Amino acid sequence: MQNRSDKGSEKPGKDPWCQLAGQMLKDLMYLKRVNYKELSKRLASLGMDENPKQLTNKVNRGQFSLVFFVQCLQALKVDGFEVNWEALQGEQASPSLSVKNVKNASNRQGESA
16 A cells, blocks of 8 residues: 655646546446536535536546545445456456446335335
């Protein structure tokens, strides 16, 4: 694991973990058919003030808190998902999404705990 002092002159957003985080959120938005304008509205209903331009920049940089990511999951009504590690590591023959088996929050109805 890299600590802050190891980063040197590395540009923000070039970190592979930041790229992964941003790509996962973009893929979830794609699967839910939600654009940045709609995500901004949904986040506003949760008490967050992020305009579409701010969201675009934040997601493209991939530098955001876990709290922000969880708030986006709530706004997108995602109850769970799996990370598609094979696609992220280029082990599949064709490009694929970084997430799979996305569960909708509405799937909880009727399920036993």
